[in-house]
Amino acid sequence: MDTLVQLLDATIRLSVPLLLACLAGLYSERSGIFDIGLEGKMLAGAFASAAAAAATGSAWIGLGAAIIISGMLALVHGFASITNRGNQIVSGVAVNFIAAGTTIILGQGWFQQGGRTPSLPPAARFGAIDLPGAEAMRDVPVLGPIYSDIISGHSLLVYFAFFMVPFTWWVLFRSRFGLRLRAVGENPAAVDTAGISVTWLRYRAVMITGVLTGFAGTYLALAMNAGFVKDMTAGRGFIALAALIFAKWKPVNAMFACLLFGFLDAFAIRYQGAEFPMIGRVPVQLMQALPYILTVILLAGFIGRAIPPKAGGVAYVKER
Amino acid sequence: MATPYAKLPAWADYGLIPLINLVVAFLVAGLVVLLVGESPIQAATLLIKGAFGSGAGIGYTLYYATSFIFTGLAVAVAFHCGLFNIGGEGQAYVGGLGVALVCLGFDTVFPWWINFPLAIIGSAAIGAFWAMIPAYLQAKRGSHIVITTIMFNFIAASLMVYLLVGPLKPLNSMAPQTRTFAVDAHLPKLDWLLEMFGATIRSTPLNLSFILALVMAVAVWALIWRTKLGYEIRTMGFSPKAARYAGIGEARIIVITMMISGALAGMMALNPVMGDQHRLQLDFVTGAGFVGIAVALMGRSHPAGIVPAAILFGMLYQGGAEISFMMPNISRDMIVIIQGLVILFAGALENMFRPAMQAAFASFSPRSMGMGTAKREGA
Numbered sequence: 175m176d177t178l179v180q181l182l183d184a185t186i187r188l189s190v191p192l193l194l195a196c197l198a199g200l201y202s203e204r205s206g207i208f209d210i211g212l213e214g215k216m217l218a219g220a221f222a223s224a225a226a227a228a229a230t231g232s233a234w235i236g237l238g239a240a241i242i243i244s245g246m247l248a249l250v251h252g253f254a255s256i257t258n259r260g261n262q263i264v265s266g267v268a269v270n271f272i273a274a275g276t277t278i279i280l281g282q283g284w285f286q287q288g289g290r291t292p293s294l295p296p297a298a299r300f301g302a303i304d305l306p307g308a309e310a311m312r313d314v315p316v317l318g319p320i321y322s323d324i325i326s327g328h329s330l331l332v333y334f335a336f337f338m339v340p341f342t343w344w345v346l347f348r349s350r351f352g353l354r355l356r357a358v359g360e361n362p363a364a365v366d367t368a369g370i371s372v373t374w375l376r377y378r379a380v381m382i383t384g385v386l387t388g389f390a391g392t393y394l395a396l397a398m399n400a401g402f403v404k405d406m407t408a409g410r411g412f413i414a415l416a417a418l419i420f421a422k423w424k425p426v427n428a429m430f431a432c433l434l435f436g437f438l439d440a441f442a443i444r445y446q447g448a449e450f451p452m453i454g455r456v457p458v459q460l461m462q463a464l465p466y467i468l469t470v471i472l473l474a475g476f477i478g479r480a481i482p483p484k485a486g487g488v489a490y491v492k493e494r
Numbered sequence: 495m496a497t498p499y500a501k502l503p504a505w506a507d508y509g510l511i512p513l514i515n516l517v518v519a520f521l522v523a524g525l526v527v528l529l530v531g532e533s534p535i536q537a538a539t540l541l542i543k544g545a546f547g548s549g550a551g552i553g554y555t556l557y558y559a560t561s562f563i564f565t566g567l568a569v570a571v572a573f574h575c576g577l578f579n580i581g582g583e584g585q586a587y588v589g590g591l592g593v594a595l596v597c598l599g600f601d602t603v604f605p606w607w608i609n610f611p612l613a614i615i616g617s618a619a620i621g622a623f624w625a626m627i628p629a630y631l632q633a634k635r636g637s638h639i640v641i642t643t644i645m646f647n648f649i650a651a652s653l654m655v656y657l658l659v660g661p662l663k664p665l666n667s668m669a670p671q672t673r674t675f676a677v678d679a680h681l682p683k684l685d686w687l688l689e690m691f692g693a694t695i696r697s698t699p700l701n702l703s704f705i706l707a708l709v710m711a712v713a714v715w716a717l718i719w720r721t722k723l724g725y726e727i728r729t730m731g732f733s734p735k736a737a738r739y740a741g742i743g744e745a746r747i748i749v750i751t752m753m754i755s756g757a758l759a760g761m762m763a764l765n766p767v768m769g770d771q772h773r774l775q776l777d778f779v780t781g782a783g784f785v786g787i788a789v790a791l792m793g794r795s796h797p798a799g800i801v802p803a804a805i806l807f808g809m810l811y812q813g814g815a816e817i818s819f820m821m822p823n824i825s826r827d828m829i830v831i832i833q834g835l836v837i838l839f840a841g842a843l844e845n846m847f848r849p850a851m852q853a854a855f856a857s858f859s860p861r862s863m864g865m866g867t868a869k870r871e872g873a
Binding site for chain 2: 210250253254255258259260261262263264265267268269270271272273274275276278279280282283284286409412415416419457459460462463466467469470473474475482
């Protein structure tokens with residue numbers, strides 16, 4: 175029971191950056207802009223938040239800096255793929271490299287710690303919050319540990335991430351903006367005919383992506399860790415992308431996909447080199463590769479079919 | 495890749511626009527140098543001095559360029575078919591397995607000139623296999639090749655870590671690498687080539703695979719522009735509909751193109767593994783697969799552009815190491831920024847300067863605009 179609780183607690187912590195990045199990608203891709211630059215935006219956001227928090231001592235200023243920097247990279251992606259009608263994949267790759275290189279160079283240049291930022295004091299981080307009644311509930315069988323150990327005791331950003339799931343669902347499927355967003359990803363010409371600007375709609379989607387990747391980066395640097403370490407996203411942006419496909423571009427599915435991938439990660443960390451009945455020893459590398467393998471299998475249509483937004487990846491050219 | 499703008503004379507299209515893109519990329523990179531409080535001009539001087547100032551510098555520059563020629567060609571071949579192979583990194587990584595298996599198996603059996611072709615086959619075969627799976631999935635199951643090749647990069651990394659900390663590691667060693675190959679699995683150095691041009695050097699890692707890379711560049715040119723298969727690949731890239739109408743088998747071309755691309759990426763492993771380190775190490779690719787994307791975009795997917803672009807990036811790699819001696823704030827990771835900026839300006843924003851260029855050309859010599867179109871080869 176205790177190990178299960180710890181495992182699930184770790185699952186939540188590990189799946190939050192995936193979830194934030196995954197929801198970020200959801201807005202962009204629903205509007206028809208592919209974004210494989212989630213990784214880079216998340217990394218730049220993590221660096222910006224850690225650098226700003228180290229300089230000012232405030233986690234909130236860190237979050238603001240992350241949102242600005244990730245948002246700027248998102249605008250670069252938008253400028254290339256919406257205004258200049260460039261190849262969206264190429265642009266995303268470029269964003270990833272620019273972020274990877276710049277964070278290391280600036281980190282070394284400003285802090286002289288081999289690409290790290292200084293270790294942050296608790297005041298400059300998003301610390302754990304105890305939900306009301308967590309202590310009182312602890313001794314209640316079954317529900318107690320679930321509430322006080324798994325649900326309570328995370329940072330504010332964790333609750334924000336899970337709040338964003340129903341909110342995104344509402345925006346996407348119940349608001350006018352969401353209807354237009356989905357329409358522009360399926361058939362931009364129809365949206366244009368209705369007199370709505372395709373360009374502005376897509377720019378807004380890309381900006382939301384930037385803001386949410388800023389949150390994801392901040393969570394990595396200011397909540398999960400106490401500062402920035404070079405290349406700290408470690409492929410999470412790509413796992414988030416995989417989760418997005420796995421979830422068939424739907425917010426609630428995205429949450430479950432991210433929890434699944436987070437659980438695989440937590441499981442791999444906890445049971446490194448352990449023996450299992452029947453199977454024997456599973457190499458830890460296999461566990462680490464599992465999200466990627468699952469995505470490949472899913473994409474190939476062996477577990478259901480993942481159909482991307484129809485106009486995804488195609489720049490819209492207004493007819494004259 | 496077709497663009498709605500292309501109506502410039504060929505020399506502007508292939509020379510001027512890449513040059514402008516490159517200059518802008520360097521200007522932005524210079525800003526980053528300023529941000530960490532160093533002088534961009536001094537950095538550029540150090541860079542060029544480090545890359546070309548000595549015989550050893552040139553040797554290292556060409557050694558890095560060798561890897562980038564292979565991966566650049568790999569990306570370019572796929573581009574011609576309208577496919578984006580981001581998996582060069584993973585294909586090169588598993589390609590190293592092909593080299594290592596040949597070298598570990600035959601290094602005491604055959605002389606190097608038999609081991610070399612065997613290692614070429616080994617690396618190309620495994621690289622091609624690693625690219626074939628995503629290609630097959632794209633062709634037959636409709637999964638997006640960009641996503642699958644990214645996933646295969648990670649799967650390759652996990653697989654190689656597993657092999658190098660387990661089965662391939664000698665029993666009495668702790669380091670995650672294979673044993674060192676015997677002398678007969680070392681590629682000859684090309685020091686004599688540099689000495690021919692009057693450079694005096696002690697030793698550089700430049701080796702025979704540099705020549706192989708140049709041969710492959712010519713081979714890719716011949717394949718794309720002088721064979722039936724190349725014609726089919728270009729047709730497919732230009733217009734899949736037209737290709738289908740002409741009776742070109744879509745699935746077949748996708749799989750074959752990706753296998754060629756993967757084979758070229760896999761061969762990159764020969765350079766570091768058999769030419770320099772003489773053992774298979776963790777992460778020996780060090781991003782060369784990704785540099786290939788920038789190289790292919792800058793070289794406009796033509797071998798005649800890819801080779802100089804690869805040498806430019808080799809120069810950045812070698813010069814970057816030199817800069818970090820003098821300016822501790824600037825490490826070799828600077829190249830990652832430049833790489834990203836080149837991909838951005840030469841790839842995603844390639845059309846940004848085009849309207850302005852067109853206007854400029856139209857005002858100077860309206861006639862040159864019409865002439866350029868006929869000579870355009872399908873890029």
